[in-house]
Amino acid sequence: MDEFSFIKSIQQGSYRQPSVIHGIGDDAAVFRLHNQDVVTAKDMVVENVHFARNTMEPYHIGYKALAANLSDIAAMGAKPAYYLVAISIPNNWSMEEIKMIYIGMNDLAQQYHVDLIGGDTVSGTELVISITVIGFVGKDKVRLRSHAKEDDIVFVTETLGDSQAGFYILNHSGKYIEEDYFIRRHQLPSPRVEFSLALHPIVRLCLNDISDGIGSEANEIAEASQVSILIEEERLPVHHNLKQFEDSLQYKWKLFGGEDYELIGTVSKKDWDQVQAIAEQLHIRVTKIGLVTSKSATAEVYLKSKNGRIERLDKKGYNHLSR
Amino acid sequence: MDEFSFIKSIQQGSYRQPSVIHGIGDDAAVFRLHNQDVVTAKDMVVENVHFARNTMEPYHIGYKALAANLSDIAAMGAKPAYYLVAISIPNNWSMEEIKMIYIGMNDLAQQYHVDLIGGDTVSGTELVISITVIGFVGKDKVRLRSHAKEDDIVFVTETLGDSQAGFYILNHSGKYIEEDYFIRRHQLPSPRVEFSLALHPIVRLCLNDISDGIGSEANEIAEASQVSILIEEERLPVHHNLKQFEDSLQYKWKLFGGEDYELIGTVSKKDWDQVQAIAEQLHIRVTKIGLVTSKSATAEVYLKSKNGRIERLDKKGYNHLSR
Numbered sequence: 064m065d066e067f068s069f070i071k072s073i074q075q076g077s078y079r080q081p082s083v084i085h086g087i088g089d090d091a092a093v094f095r096l097h098n099q100d101v102v103t104a105k106d107m108v109v110e111n112v113h114f115a116r117n118t119m120e121p122y123h124i125g126y127k128a129l130a131a132n133l134s135d136i137a138a139m140g141a142k143p144a145y146y147l148v149a150i151s152i153p154n155n156w157s158m159e160e161i162k163m164i165y166i167g168m169n170d171l172a173q174q175y176h177v178d179l180i181g182g183d184t185v186s187g188t189e190l191v192i193s194i195t196v197i198g199f200v201g202k203d204k205v206r207l208r209s210h211a212k213e214d215d216i217v218f219v220t221e222t223l224g225d226s227q228a229g230f231y232i233l234n235h236s237g238k239y240i241e242e243d244y245f246i247r248r249h250q251l252p253s254p255r256v257e258f259s260l261a262l263h264p265i266v267r268l269c270l271n272d273i274s275d276g277i278g279s280e281a282n283e284i285a286e287a288s289q290v291s292i293l294i295e296e297e298r299l300p301v302h303h304n305l306k307q308f309e310d311s312l313q314y315k316w317k318l319f320g321g322e323d324y325e326l327i328g329t330v331s332k333k334d335w336d337q338v339q340a341i342a343e344q345l346h347i348r349v350t351k352i353g354l355v356t357s358k359s360a361t362a363e364v365y366l367k368s369k370n371g372r373i374e375r376l377d378k379k380g381y382n383h384l385s386r
Numbered sequence: 387m388d389e390f391s392f393i394k395s396i397q398q399g400s401y402r403q404p405s406v407i408h409g410i411g412d413d414a415a416v417f418r419l420h421n422q423d424v425v426t427a428k429d430m431v432v433e434n435v436h437f438a439r440n441t442m443e444p445y446h447i448g449y450k451a452l453a454a455n456l457s458d459i460a461a462m463g464a465k466p467a468y469y470l471v472a473i474s475i476p477n478n479w480s481m482e483e484i485k486m487i488y489i490g491m492n493d494l495a496q497q498y499h500v501d502l503i504g505g506d507t508v509s510g511t512e513l514v515i516s517i518t519v520i521g522f523v524g525k526d527k528v529r530l531r532s533h534a535k536e537d538d539i540v541f542v543t544e545t546l547g548d549s550q551a552g553f554y555i556l557n558h559s560g561k562y563i564e565e566d567y568f569i570r571r572h573q574l575p576s577p578r579v580e581f582s583l584a585l586h587p588i589v590r591l592c593l594n595d596i597s598d599g600i601g602s603e604a605n606e607i608a609e610a611s612q613v614s615i616l617i618e619e620e621r622l623p624v625h626h627n628l629k630q631f632e633d634s635l636q637y638k639w640k641l642f643g644g645e646d647y648e649l650i651g652t653v654s655k656k657d658w659d660q661v662q663a664i665a666e667q668l669h670i671r672v673t674k675i676g677l678v679t680s681k682s683a684t685a686e687v688y689l690k691s692k693n694g695r696i697e698r699l700d701k702k703g704y705n706h707l708s709r
Contacts, residue, residue, distance in 0.1 A: 085528065093528050095424070100407060100417065100418045103414055134413075141414070151514055183428055185435060186435055189511055193506070
């Protein structure tokens with residue numbers, strides 16, 4: 064298969080978004096929007112850094128790469144509309160496997176009516192995928208990390224650490240309870256797009272998606288909003304079968320385990336009931352995990368442990384460039 | 387330097403585009419536009435496939451990678467506004483070298499008032515850069531490959547093959563006339579943004595940028611517009627000092643030499659004078675190289691050689707996935 068026929072093979076037959084004016088097939092794609100702000104994010108994943116073939120099928124790789132990007136758009140309170148994919152393909156990947164990556168992306172894209180409108184295919188010595196996602200949001204309705212305020216309730220969606228538990232199961236053969244659940248959470252994460260959009264009636268809300276673990280994401284909110292945050296370990300929501308793993312693993316995964324793609328947010332106490340009601344309607348679990356304690360230029364995040372001790376919780380997310 | 391301080395170091399102090407609402411620093415960037423269409427393109431370059439350190443300084447790598455993307459936006463008749471950069475960094479590149487890549491991009495971006503609004507930095511085993519560029523264009527004013535019509539004049543900007551000549555000089559030590567010129571054309575190409583924007587008064591125009599050689603680009607126009615095109619070899623504009631190279635090299639470079647980032651276009655005969663006048667005002671050379679000869683579903687491109695023979699000119703562009 065040459066580049067031209069490959070590009071034809073991954074093109075959608077039609078576009079789901081009426082706002083697409085020209086999709087794939089020219090120097091650039093064209094779209095039109097009405098009276099909305101545009102939100103855009105871009106990321107890159109590399110084989111054997113972000114994923115490995117022994118734990119992820121090509122389909123999962125595509126699905127999850129797009130899920131991570133849709134999660135960024137959800138964390139802005141925006142509705143994802145399009146994505147562009149650049150891929151560098153090494154010789155040891157077959158074109159059938161590469162196509163499965165695109166099928167994984169397309170299956171997720173279909174759920175959210177998101178269109179593939181462009182990209183690039185090149186050759187290299189390792190598989191690298193870069194996705195750009197574009198979404199829309201009402202004017203000035205974007206949910207920023209800087210929107211947290213003193214006395215806000217800090218919450219997260221669903222449960223934390225599942226993705227790392229799934230990754231652990233895939234790498235350590237053995238018997239596990241509900242292993243399919245944890246593996247699925249690792250390979251096929253669900254971006255919280257509907258929940259984020261349903262929160263629309265709430266005027267002020269701070270949102271961040273959990274890609275590097277809540278330790279890291281809570282610190283990003285604290286820094287951007289210039290506040291201090293107190294998180295209570297006891298309140299951190301975990302799946303009831305996470306307890307089959309060693310305590311130290313549970314602790315690491317729920318606080319620093321990345322790739323859950325859940326949302327962490329803060330909201331004023333008066334709006335917390337509404338957040339809970341919206342979550343209930345969508346059958347999304349939402350849990351209060353702490354409070355924004357004070358305006359603070361030092362922007363610290365504290366963790367109150369189960370034993371009552373309060374300590375600084377630092378980023379400890381995966382930092383790609385530390386040398 | 388860790389990821390966080392690196393991202394801080396490449397952030398612009400302020401944004402050139404008033405339409406940027408939030409740049410780098412959250413899950414996604416946000417922008418707002420008024421009554422215009424949005425154009426977006428994305429590409430990827432890989433070390434030792436698209437560039438090598440022995441012929442390109444880090445500064446050139448960044449400059450040229452962005453130039454290629456701005457050229458795509460120019461080929462749509464649009465005004466570039468923002469770019470996002472994802473980069474995978476191997477261990478054998480220092481952070482100072484990586485910073486020079488961003489400085490190269492920023493110097494070009496500054497010329498066009500284009501803003502870096504997002505991206506990603508990850509680690510890998512080879513240097514990979516993916517740029518997404520976003521531009522604006524008046525509603526329905528986009529210049530598509532499908533806009534060519536029978537009897538149109540086919541033209542190109544400036545001269546062809548210079549980039550490949552520069553690449554040749556960099557790889558074959560020796561004495562060359564105007565070697566700085568050719569090397570500059572290879573390392574620091576100029577996207578034809580101003581020219582494309584100045585063509586705005588012309589209602590119908592077909593544009594494509596020359597990244598893979600005019601053989602390839604003319605075929606793309608023929609296919610998209612369902613027309614046949616005749617190009618006359620004699621008319622192809624080359625630099626007067628290209629003649630210092632072997633005839634066979636000149637021939638290959640002007641027809642199939644990629645990376646010139648000039649524009650190939652077609653325009654009705656009645657508008658050709660205006661195209662020339664606009665080019666003259668901007669001190670851009672523009673040359674008629676042939677004609678759109680007929681409506682044709684077979685979409686063929688022919689080359690009339692200097693000896694008068696007419697033959698099919700096929701794509702022969704660099705095809706990344708041919709195996």
